[in-house]
Amino acid sequence: MTRFLAFLFTLAMPLTASAGDLSVTGAVVPLAPPGVMAHAAYFNLTNDGAETRRLIGVRAEGYAMAHLHRSEEMADVATMTAVDAIDIAPGQSIVFKPGGLHVMLMHPAAMQAEGDTVLLTLKFANGETLPVQVPVTRLRHGS
Amino acid sequence: MRRLALIFSLIAAPLWAQVQGVELDDPVALPAFHLENDRGETFDRDTLTGHWTLVMFGFLSCPDVCPFTLGNLEAAVTETSMRVRPDNVPQVVFVSVDPARDAETVSDYARYFHPDFRGFTGARDQIDTLIEATDSFYRLMKPDASGYYEVQHSASVSVIAPDGTLRAKLQPPFDPGATAEFLARLQIAYRRSLNQ
Numbered sequence: 001m002t003r004f005l006a007f008l009f010t011l012a013m014p015l016t017a018s019a020g021d022l023s024v025t026g027a028v029v030p031l032a033p034p035g036v037m038a039h040a041a042y043f044n045l046t047n048d049g050a051e052t053r054r055l056i057g058v059r060a061e062g063y064a065m066a067h068l069h070r071s072e073e074m075a076d077v078a079t080m081t082a083v084d085a086i087d088i089a090p091g092q093s094i095v096f097k098p099g100g101l102h103v104m105l106m107h108p109a110a111m112q113a114e115g116d117t118v119l120l121t122l123k124f125a126n127g128e129t130l131p132v133q134v135p136v137t138r139l140r141h142g143s
Numbered sequence: 144m145r146r147l148a149l150i151f152s153l154i155a156a157p158l159w160a161q162v163q164g165v166e167l168d169d170p171v172a173l174p175a176f177h178l179e180n181d182r183g184e185t186f187d188r189d190t191l192t193g194h195w196t197l198v199m200f201g202f203l204s205c206p207d208v209c210p211f212t213l214g215n216l217e218a219a220v221t222e223t224s225m226r227v228r229p230d231n232v233p234q235v236v237f238v239s240v241d242p243a244r245d246a247e248t249v250s251d252y253a254r255y256f257h258p259d260f261r262g263f264t265g266a267r268d269q270i271d272t273l274i275e276a277t278d279s280f281y282r283l284m285k286p287d288a289s290g291y292y293e294v295q296h297s298a299s300v301s302v303i304a305p306d307g308t309l310r311a312k313l314q315p316p317f318d319p320g321a322t323a324e325f326l327a328r329l330q331i332a333y334r335r336s337l338n339q
Contacts, residue, residue, distance in 0.1 A: 033255040035203055035245075036204055036206075037289075040210075065289070069207070071208050073315060076280070076298050076299050077280055077295050078296055078297070078298040080206075080207070080293055099206055099207065099315065104206045104288075105206065107289075113178065141214040141215050141217060141319060143156075
């Protein structure tokens, strides 16, 4: 039983990360199609503290660059804009998801395989950082 | 009155959210065009006839919207295959508007999402011909310091009937069930129009 719980714990480990009042859940890097020089990471970021926190950037191990980005659709045109900072109010969760906020991972050193993890480090305005191990997963779409 | 409007909007909102496509008032005939891929396959006006086709424009270095749309189209086509005859299951074609970066890998990219998906690109004027004919849009943005550039492009997907005419546009978020329902209804309307 202990071993089973340990196994479950191991499974859950990469999906959550926290530093103080900030926590990340549901983090995923969808397995990238072949040949791409950019893909994305998604997660939920929650602030359980009493003060607003400001996310100002992200680092991704194994990539030349990583940016906070937002996809938008205006008049049927899909566009992307870089996001300099995101404020997270006390009690608020910010959702990074397809078609909206995402971390753009650029120029991978090597192609990821399913089951790999990508180490993201979220950077905040007060100098704090939050490391997150994000699993690479083949996304299944459905209704 | 305001309360009535509020109630109406609450009832109607989920219905609007389910709108996954728009049928064109009149079918649009497509001009001749010629696209190709790294496997030596071609995509032109003749290859449109005899089956339904869904055409999506994008680029391979698109981190977010393109993979999400193609993943959703894969699920939508699977759902559609449960509603229509096997020969009416749409062929999905991804057209890269970024041939300079994508010509070597566009075919593998499309097949990653489904073995039957096809990816093409081609000469700029040929891409532009298909873009204009389907009332679509793209724009290559200015490169950054590393030489990387983004591409703005139409979010919607063109639906082409077996007679080679543009009939409808699918729109985000491409909910698989609702998109399949839209396509199945479109096919019924198409067959009716042929029998008139």
